Amino acid sequence: MDADRMLIIGIIISIFLIIGIVFYINISTPKGLSDIEREKLEKVIVEDASQRYPDADIVEIIDRKRINNTYEFKVRVTWNYTSICPIRYHLYYYYPSQHLVPKLPEKILSNCDFCKEGNCIIAFEEEAIQASVNMPECKKVREFVEEKNALPEVKKVGNLWVVKWSSVDESYVVTISEDGKLKGIEKI
Secondary structure (H helix, E strand, O other): OHHHHHHHHHHHHHHHHHHHHHHHHHHHOOOOOOHHHHHHHHHHHHHHHHHHOOOOOEEEEEEEEEEOOEEEEEEEEEEOOOOOOOEEEEEEEEEOOOOOOOOOOEEEEOOOOOOOOOOOOOOOHHHHHHHHHHOHHHHHHHHHHHHHOOEEEEEEEOOEEEEEEEOOOOEEEEEEEOOOOEEEEEEO
């Protein structure tokens, strides 16, 4: 009789433990964000980043992902986008763990010396812009941009970056691979 009673007590304790664990997991795991909640959250994040960096040309969320119980939002902040020296930072916002307070910015491109030796990996538009005027073979493009106040248009085609510098009456197109090799300069 004592063995049966101990078995029943053990089963009852096990059931309560399982219920407790399920309850704990259920209340400690954030539910997925609805589309409306995500849109509101992203609007707050972009507004916050814009207020922190009011002189930036571009502030936008470029990536979002869920890591365990936290959402990570990666924000691009770019200054001087249409110049020969754009600057790019990334901010990371975490929700709910950091209550949308970003950690220190990651400086992606913070000076004007990118790719001056020609050995560079190009991952972002701003790097392509700087490489298109800083690579040793691009001296005439830089002179053109400075003389004509040309503005850049950047697009990625496969593994190539195409930077078109346009003034009122003429343009240069510089094509560079992601691994920093100049593929062509064309005057249009």
